[in-house]
Amino acid sequence: MRIHRFPLSGHCHRVELFSNLAGINYELVEVDLAAGAHKAPEFLALNPAGKVPVIEDGDTTLADSCAILVYLARKYAPDWLPSDPVGQAEVQKFLSMASGELANGPGAARLITVFGAPLDAERAFTVAKYVFELLEAHLEGREWLVGDRATIADIAIYSYTAHAPEGNVSLEAYPNIRALLGRIEALPGFVPMQATKVGLAA
Structure with a gap:
């Protein structure tokens, strides 16, 4: 799983934190907000809203940190x-x-x-x-x-x-x-x- 994130974003951190607590293997992909990377066509293809975080998990691409938490818990860590x-x-x-x-x-x-x-x-x-x-x-x-x-x-x-x-x-x-x-x-x-x-x- 890939987590597209900005390291000073609490929205991104909650996804990274939960993935770590749940033992989910992930790769962090840094998104340079200052350089406008979140508005670049390749990122907008992942999330048309142009916001982090976004995860790519196999064929699933998902934005919104709370939605991601629900998805990850249901798929990988139902006890949460x-x-x-x-x-x-x-x-x-x-x-x-x-x-x-x-x-x-x-x-x-x-x-x-x-x-x-x-x-x-x-x-x-x-x-x-x-x-x-x-x-x-x-x-x-x-x-x-x-x-x-x-x-x-x-x-x-x-x-x-x-x-x-x-x-x-x-x-x-x-x-x-x-x-x-x-x-x-x-x-x-x-x-x-x-x-x-x-x-x-x-």
């Missing part, structure tokens, strides 16, 4: 996705959060700080506070987001949560979230995302 309807729905709730509030809150704050993105910083901080308060409350008395073991829900929220401080969003007020991040980082096969500031895990 509950089989019951309620469990699957709970996982989907956090996949939606990862693509919505998490991306528009701490993810957007990081884009502003790290890449100079012309986004609304005040809104990003407000959304970050909202989503982290939700997660913190949900995790009270729990080890994992869904059920009694790690699922793709935990992986989906990991990257942009762990790297929220790069966007000047502190995790100090959220001990349950920090404990969850620690449990994910202790899983066999964990690989970190490349950091962009001194003082964060490389």
Whole structure:
């Protein structure tokens, strides 16, 4: 399997992280966003939206990090996705959060700080506070987001949560979230995302 990625993208990292945790053999293909490689015809043939990540797995080409997590879990690591309807729905709730509030809150704050993105910083901080308060409350008395073991829900929220401080969003007020991040980082096969500031895990 090939993962087309940009190393500072949390969307890409969650796919790489899950592939590693699930023991899936993969090859990383770097996409130079600064050079516009994601808009080149050969990349647009893989994903007309011109975004990373994209995976190529045999005859299957798939974009969107959360969709990729579902695909990889169903095909290679079913223990990471509950089989019951309620469990699957709970996982989907956090996949939606990862693509919505998490991306528009701490993810957007990081884009502003790290890449100079012309986004609304005040809104990003407000959304970050909202989503982290939700997660913190949900995790009270729990080890994992869904059920009694790690699922793709935990992986989906990991990257942009762990790297929220790069966007000047502190995790100090959220001990349950920090404990969850620690449990994910202790899983066999964990690989970190490349950091962009001194003082964060490389």
